[in-house]
Each structure stands twice: as structure tokens, then as C-alpha cells.
Amino acid sequence: MAAPVKAGKTLPAATISTTTPAFGRKTFFLVLILMSLTTSDSKPSDVESLLKFKQSINDSSGVLSSWDPSKLPCFGSQNNWVGLICSRGGNVYGIKLENMGLSGKIDVDSLLDLSRLRAVSVMHNNFGGSMPEIKKLRALKAVFLSYNYFEGKIDDNAFEGLKRLRKLHLAHNKFSGEIPASLTGLGKLVELRLEENEFEGKIPEFKQTSFKEFNVSSNELEGPIPKGLAKIEPDAFAGNKALCGEPLNPCTPSTPDHQNSTPISSSSPRQHKSTAVVAAMIAAVVVAVAVAVLAILLTLRMKRPQKESNGAHPPSSFPLQVAVVSGRDRHDEGSHHNNGNARNKGGNGKLCFIREDRDTFSLPDLLRASAEILGSGCFGSSYKVNLTDGAMAVVKRFKKMNNVGREEFQEHMRRIGRLSHPNLLPLVAYYFRKEEKLLVSDFVQKGSLAGHLHGNHSRGQSTLNWPTRLKIIKGVARGLEYLHKELPALIAPHGHLKSSNVLLNESFEPILNDYALIPVINQESAQELMVAYKSPEYINTGRINRKTDVWALGILIIEAITGEFPANYLQSGADQGDLTGWVNAISEKCQSTSAIDENMGETATRNSEGEIRKLLGIGLACCESNVDERLDIKEACERIEEVKEREDDDDEEFESSRGLSEDFDDETKRRANMQSFSS
Template sequence: MAPRARPTFWSLLFVILLLDGVATTFSASSEANSLLKFKSSLDDQSNALANWNSGSPCIGDQANWIGVLCMKGSVWGLQLENRGLEGEIDVDSLAGLPSLRTLSFMNNSFDGPMPEIKKLGALKSVFLSYNRFSGEIPADSFEGMSYLKKLHLAGNQFEGAIPSSLTQLPRLLELRLEGNQFTGQIPAFAQHDLLLLDVSNNELDGPIPASLANMNSSSFSGNEGLCGAPLSPCTAAPASSDKKGSSSFTAILIYAIVASVLFLMALVLLIFCLRRRNQTSQSIEAPPPSNLQKKASFKEEGHVRHGSPDNSSSGKKAENFKLSFVREDRERFDLQDLLKASAEILGSGCFGSSYKAALFSGSAMVVKRFRQMNNVGREEFQEHMRRLGRLRHPNLLPLVAYYYRKEEKLLVSDYVENGSLAVYLHSNHARGKPALDWPTRLKVVKGVAKGLTYLYNELPSLIAPHGHLKSSNVLLATTLEPLLTDYGLIPVINQENAQDLMVAYKSPEYLQNKRITKKTDVWSLGILILEILTGKFPANFLQQGQQGSDQDDLATWVRVVAGEADQWPAEVFDKEMRAKSESEGEMLKLLKIGLRCCEGDVEKRWDMKEVVQKIEEVREKDNDEDFYSSYAGESDVRSSRGLSDEINFSIPI
């Protein structure tokens, strides 16, 4: 009998790879079935999950289905925010996703009790804020979730006690429970790594655990019964007395005080009636317009004469005068406080005028009027403002409050003393201040890039998360760190006005094809970079409402001058910046990045992630001692074909 052939190494390897491929295919099919089962349990009226139909949800790290996050061919996350989804979350169907680590269903309309997420014990982050979940959360709802780091349940209708099992999560870093109806005391959290805990605007009472004394006081605001650090100290209840004599004396004293108060109230009422009888029956006109009202010609909604019959519905009218705050860490004031404050006109922009209002407390706020938002409904506007109010980043000027009227809106933010980047670039001579040097301009560009990255991560559903990036919308803090303003407004601006107002609608892709894309903000960033480096104001922004073209924008000017200049780069860079710098190489590197951002062809233009990565590589000082040596031998061809093929200074047709 012939000896049995032994399997070779290559045959074994083939079998292993074949089995691995079969396992991968089976796993992908199983995950697809689990997701389809999950989809069938939802009420998806807006058809947001339309492409959840066939094929594999993941190929490598690339997702084929919307809202799915992939890693190595498996589903590791679901990010279904702002999709208009309703119903209850079917956790059992998600149990078929063994690699699932993160869930984000924020800003939908899910309802019912708290989902049994402890069945998904490997989860690291769960974001269920701003839905319609309600009822009590069982104390053991989070038992066994030893990997959970972030849990956000804010803005729902949960009630009852805070689940005690939360205190047993060893890796918990963030816990957001604000804006619910939790009652009782805060349990003692023993986690040393807990970075954020927010229980504001609930119905909690009792002392705050000592382990949370170092948290920000705003994390506990809106709970009248809470006390202890970081809030005011708890006061002990007075000890009761068993002596009858003391009790009798106390009772007599109380009766005397009550009788005295009643007598005084009757006297005051009598005086008031006598004075009222002597007055005429004519209604008294409302007080004269305040400082801000005069400057802004602003009228309060539902304004009536005092003493008129219309004033009887004061409860509803008073609601119209209230500012809606989107931040808990700011001083509280109302619309009347702003209208009575001394006002200073800061300037008139595309949307309207901005005013500095100095409150009686000494702090200053900026009030911006918007009249091009009257097509958006109250609920839609309020929800979007709350969404913007949740943004937190060092390079964003936070929205503090807003005021809604059908005809116009007011947005309130902090006042920044230094003013805008545009003033520093184009008006510093008039202000008698020195020009910005190269390190500061690079710092501004990097800060703007970081702010845009954050907006792209936090507002993924917006086609252009900023949409209005320009130098006048970049404020400079006292440290000259940039702060982006007027971001995220495209969803609430009237589309018929957007073409005349928003920078995004002046991009090449909109002027040519009437569309904006995820790369439109990249184009705006490129124009801003060129403006910062050249010190020149973009020509196509000088006349609002008029369509520019590639022939009159700043990018074209840079390409033309760089192609014709004999002394590169002196003809392009701001001479005041260049005179104080020996970093022409790094300046040129940033200029190239700006030009790549201004590529007219959207397909050839870099995306935001690539741009930010390139910007981070730019340094304050050159690595080469002689920058010009890198261009040796090119001077004889500059006039014929531009500086180099790499920079590509040709004017697009």
C-alpha cells in the first residue's frame, strides 16, 4: 500500500485562509441580519436607514450602511443621531453584534423605559440624550458593564432615584443625567477617574457626596434641595425641645408675628386703594424705549400698554420676554436686562447688526439680530439652538442664549475684547497696534483648523458644519487664541437669502453647480489662510450679494503673482509679517496648503481631515538654514512656467 501523502505547508495555509474567509463571510451575514432585525423594530418614517437593505454593512474599516461604524470588517458602533427615529430600542437584536462598543442615538424620538443595555456588556460608550425615554431606571440596570466609560442620558424624562449600579462601574469617565426628573439623593460615586458628572436641572435633594466636591457647581444647579460643596453648605435642622414652657412661648411668639404681619398688610392695602382712587382711569403708556431698543429699533413681541385689558394674559405674554439659555455656567438675566443695558453698536454684518450690552452686574454680552430666519418654525429653531449650545471647544465662541420671534431672532454670546481677526489683519494701523507676526498667524490657523475639526465631528449631519467662515467671524481671545463664531447656521437661514449672506454659497461649486459639499468649508479655510499670509482682503467678499468668480478671488491673485514674480516669495507674503520672520520655508508650506484648499475642482480639493493633518505639520521655524537653496536652478524658468509644478500656480479655467 502506498504511503499516505502528508499535507504540505501551502495546502494547510490554503485551508486556514479558506476557513477564515468563510468565517468572515458568515460573521458579516450574521451582523447584517442583526441590523436588519434592529431596523424592523424602529419607526423610520423619514426613511433615514434606506440603504440598510442588502450586502455587508462593513468592508474592512469602510461602512457601506449609513450610521454604521466599522473596524476590521465588523460593526463596532452605531451613530444614528438626528435621524428622526422613533419607537423602542430592541437590545436583543443588537446582541448579535459581538464587536459592538459604542451606541449613539441622540436627538431622536425614542421612547419607553431605559433599554436593557447591560445585555451588551462590552459597550464602552452609550449616548441616548435628548430622546423621550421615561420612567424609573432599575437600580441594577448597569451591573456587569465593567467596560463602560461614557453614559449620556440628558434631556429625557427619567424619574426616580439615580441607579446605584452606576457607582460600581470601574472605568466610568463621563456621566450626563441633566434635564430629567431624578429625585432623592445623589449616590456616592467612588470612581477616582470620573471626569464629568452633570445632574443639573433635576429634582434631587440632600447633601452632595464628598467624592464629588471638586466638580463644577453648574453640574448640580437647578436642584433646589441639594447642598454641600461645591454648593452652599448644608444647614442642620434646629434641635426640638421637650419643654412645654418653651413650646408655649414659641407658639405665642408666632401668633404675635402673624398678627403683626396681617395688620401691616391690611394697612398697605388700604393706602394702595386710596392712592388708586385718586388716579385717573386712563391707561399708562409703556416706559420709553431703552438704550438697546433705541439703537436696534427692537420691539418686544406682544408689547401692550400697562393697565389695558390685554395685559390680563400676562402669564403667556411674560413667556415671550424670556431668553432661552443653552448654557448652565453663565450668569442668568432676561430680555429686559439686555434692553435696559447700555448698548454699543459693534458693527453691521451680513445678517444684521451686533451690539455690546453691558449688564448691571458688570459683565458684557454680544447681541446679534437675525432677520433672515423667519421661515424656520419655533420647535425646529429651538432644537437647533440647543444642539449648538451643547458644543464645547476652546476654539468656539459658545452660544449663551437666544430669543425667538417669528420676524427676527436674537443670539447672545460672550463679549470678546480683542475683536475679530479681520481687524487685526486690515485695521491695526488705524488702531495703532503692531501687525501679527508669523508665529501668531500660524497659531490662529491651527486653532481655526481644530475648531473646524470639532464641528465636523459633532455636527456630522450638516453638509457644511460652519458655512460662514471668514476673518470677521474669527475672534481673538486675550491670548490671541482664535474663537469661531456664526457656525452651524445653514439649517436655520432662509434659503432665498443664503446666496447673498453665507460664505458657503460663494464657493466655486455653488457658483457653478448650485450645490455645496462637505469640502465647502475647506475652500473657505483656504481663502482664510491666504488672507492671513498675504494680508489682503478677499476681493469676492467686498461686495455682498454679488457673485464672484475664480478671476477675482484671492487664490487667483496668489497664483498669478507667484507665477510672475522674480523675487519669490516677497511679492505674495504680507511684508510686515515677513520682515519679522526667517521662516519663509514654513510660510510657503502653509501657502501651498491654502492653495490646495482653494482648488476649484471639488474632487481634487483636499478633505478636512487631510488639511488639518498638513497644517499640524507646519512649524514656526524653518528646518533648512537656507530656504532659497531649495529652489536653486529654477530662477530661469519662473517666468515661463511658474514657480514649480508641485505648487501648480496655473489659473483654472
């Protein structure tokens, strides 16, 4: 008697024979039916939802004839109905109805019961009407409505609640009105295509800093481009005649915030001439007043050095003045008037500006500004300075760079200044003296990651939940990978990665600080103080290598997940100067008890423990003492990007920088992605 066939197993081809008895053939087909029922999770409700959706569509050419209620939409990852993307579990993951000549209305309500639906694309069709209420589908990750006939204003709150939305393409329609402000609150949005519409008004202040695709060209937008979008290619803003600011032409005083916001009445040439004469008179008066004020300021400035030499410094800026003026001769202070040359040449007692996108200020201006000390690090003190224009800057004082020459230092600062990445703190300016150096950067609002992980939470310092910590680790990894790509000549392109050197902006995006300093720090000080020289390879061989930064990344991951402060281990009198013992202790703790920081929240930990432990495992793999077994930077970043917020979110992530529509078309890649997410 033949052994019974278990459901879910594939029968070998040899067992199918033309001579199989009738009873055997019936049994075989019964088994196939049972297999189809046990391997497919498509629900009858999916059929009802999709058929209801189909009823709202005008399918004159019959391209959706395969939407047959007699068969399920999905069989595992195979789609039985055209235009569907199915997950491995047999759920409808995506709807892709492109270039099918369809028209009608997108009935969002009919799709509400498709609990696993994550992507909708109806590009290159004839759909019209107002913007579909996609915010009802809160789990959507990608929406493609480009190349249709949608029109009208989009409600300002049209995208509220779409916390997972990553890609939104609305290009080549007839949408009008202002760009909805609710788009700015979508923290995961990386692609936004709004070109070739009729949007008007200002571009809202987007909080996102890592757009892979952004395009608002060929609309009717006006006013200054938000600073957060200044690094995007100019083509993304072309065709909006009233837009100004980087990356387009600078805004001028005559550039209106809202072009034609005040109606221009018809008037005679005589009236225009009279208006021009009055404007010229007003301008002349303004110029005369400005010249008088400037003369007074210059007179006061000429008298000031004598008073300052007697020690009459404003008390608020006293700490920073002591740091610089005490070792600076008077000739340096008086040389600030040639500040424009300092931007390019540098040195000679001037502040040397690296960034071209901000206003300059002189060293005396910096010293006279109100300042407060932020803290004292291993290289020196940091000061928060309130400049006269209301801007805030951070000045870091370095004393352990006196072995580096002026030209070498300036060349390295220019090299750092050329770096540009959302997760790097850009260098604004520097000041060179043999005895000490100043590095000036922008102030970052939320402080350091170390402060949030280990600060006094009872005094208002917020704790970080799991999604925020994952977001921070991913941003750190991206910034670190960028450094390794752009600074191939440096053995450890960061060299000093730790939680106190990871700053957080208002949206808790991580900003790496104190990077690429090994070439200019005195070697003996670097070996004593910098993180790279705490690594196992340096302890064992006296050398660091390209994987040393990966080790530091691993330490940071472990710290972020466990809440354990590695500095406490070194201060506890541990036998080794490196952190190998700390990593081993964490690894042992993971095996016996939970090492996850309870401050992440019980709910997040319960729903995401598998993903949290996955990231912790990546951190431990980055900390392998044997460098040959340690992950390299590329592999570490790839594995970190695969970590999700929730362990039950096994849907396919559309992370590729290619368009999601192309991902739909690439069946082989889609299957590979699906397999990796289900593993």
C-alpha cells in the first residue's frame, strides 16, 4: 500500500502515470485540491472587495476578464487575476493596473477589507475626478496615480495618518491649489512626484531629509524654496517662474512671496512714472540713513579695542573669549575686515568659511555674541553661540591639533567641507592657530543620542521608542557608509563614532559629528582618546583598519537597544582597555534574560521583539573581535536596512531606488524580495 501524501508536499513527477487506476487518479486530484486550499490564504472577502472595486471601473476593453469569482485572486505568491501582486501567504499585496485604458472612479471604500494591501498603481490610464481618499487605507506604502486626468484641489489633510507611505506619484494630472501640508508629516516618504500639474502657492516646509526622488517642476509655485530642499537638483523645480532660492537663483528683495497676490489695477503711464519717482526718493532716503548708521558703527568700532584691552568684555561671552582671545594677538582681531577672502584662502587669524550657502560673520562678531558652554569633551569645550541675526552656532575648541601644519589643516578642512549628506553635520567655518583650533557648525536642536539614552528622564529628557531607535541606527549607518565611500584614503573615515557624537534634529534624524578627525588630531592624543583606538584590533595588533568603524557601529547598536552605557564598563575597572568584555557580557545576557531596554515601551517590545533581536544580532556581528569574521560596512548597512519596525510586517518592502512601478515589472526581483522578507 502506497504511503499517504501529505498536504503541502509536491508529488514527484514519476508518480504520475497514464496507467494510474481511475481510483488513483481521483485520489491524486483530490490531494491537489486539498493542497490548493492549505497553501492559499486568499479569503472570500478579498474576492468580494476586488469585484466591488472592479464595478467602479470602466473596463471597455475587457482587460480584467480574468477577475473571475470562481477562482481565488491569489494562489500563494502566484496571481490568478491580472494586475494583482500577491504575497507568499496568498494575500493581495498590490494592485497594478497600468496602461490598460481604464477610466471611472477609484473606489477606495471597496478596498478597506484588503488588510494586506500596501501598493496601488493605476498609472497611464484615463481616471479622472478628485483625489481619491487614500488616507482611509492607512497601511499603504506606495501610491501611483501619475498620467491620468485627476483634477481639483487636494484637501490639506488628505494624507494624514499614512505613516507607512514611502512613495507618492501624482505627476501629469490637473491637480490645483496648494501642496497639502499633511505631506510634510510623513516621516517615511522618500519619493514625491508632483510635476506637470497646476499646484500654486509656496512649497511647504518638508521635514523629510532623505528624498530619493522629489519633483515639483512645471507647476505654478512661487516664493523661496525651503532650505531642506536646497540640495535637490534644479530640474526638480524648473517651470515655476516665481520660485527662487537654492538650488535656483537667489531670492531678491523685489521677489514677491506670492506673485500677483495683490491685484494690479490698470493705470496710465503718467501714474507709473509718478510711482517710480516716489520709489526712487524713498530708496535714496533709505540709503542715506544706512550710510549714516554705518558711519556711526565704524566710529564705535574704532574706539572699541582700547576698551576691550582693559578687560571690558560682555559677561555673557566671557568663556569663549577666554578660549580664543587669551592666545590671539591684536593683529588677528583687526584682520576680520577682509572676511570675503578668508572664505577661500583661510588663515591669518580669520574665520575661514567652508559653506557658501550661509551668511558670514567675523571672529570679533563671534566673540561678542552671547555664548554658553555646552560641555567639555575629550578634545576641549563646546559653546552654543547666539549670533546677532538670531542664528545659533556651535563652536568647538580643539587643543590637541597643534602638531598639524596650517596648509595640511586647511586642505583637510576643505575636504570635509565638500561632504554633503543628510546624516552628517556640515562644517560651517574654522579658525586656525598653532596652539588651538575652532570648528564652527550649526546648532542641532535635540542634543545627542547619549543624552536621550542615558539622561535624566525625570527632568524632561524624552525616552526613545523602538521605531525612533531603528530610524536613528539606519541614519547612522547611511551616514557612515557615505563617509567610507567619499573618504577612501582614510583608514577609519569616522574614527570617533559614539552615542555622544550622534546628534538628533527636530524629527529625530541622526546627524553624525566629530568625523574624519584622525588625520589632524595629535597621534598620541588620538590613541588615548578616540573610539577607533579602543577596538580589539588596535589592542591586539596596534593597528586599525577599514572595519574599525563597523566595530564602533556595532557598539552603538548594542547601546541603543540595551540602554547600557559602554563608558560605564571602562570606568568600572575592567581588565581590558577595549570593550570586548562588555560585548561578551551583553551576548551572555541575551541568552539568559532579555537585554532589551525597557524604556522602549512594553507594547513596542512585545510586537517587535523579533526585529529588535535581529538588529541586536547585527550589532554583535559588527563587534566580532576577529576582523575577518566581522561584517564590512556594505553588508552591515544592507542588513540594517532589512530590519522592520514590526516582526509581523512580513510584506515586501519597496526600498529600491528604482521606481516602484519597475519593481512590479521585475518578477524575479519581486520573488527574491518576498523570500527574504519571509525568512
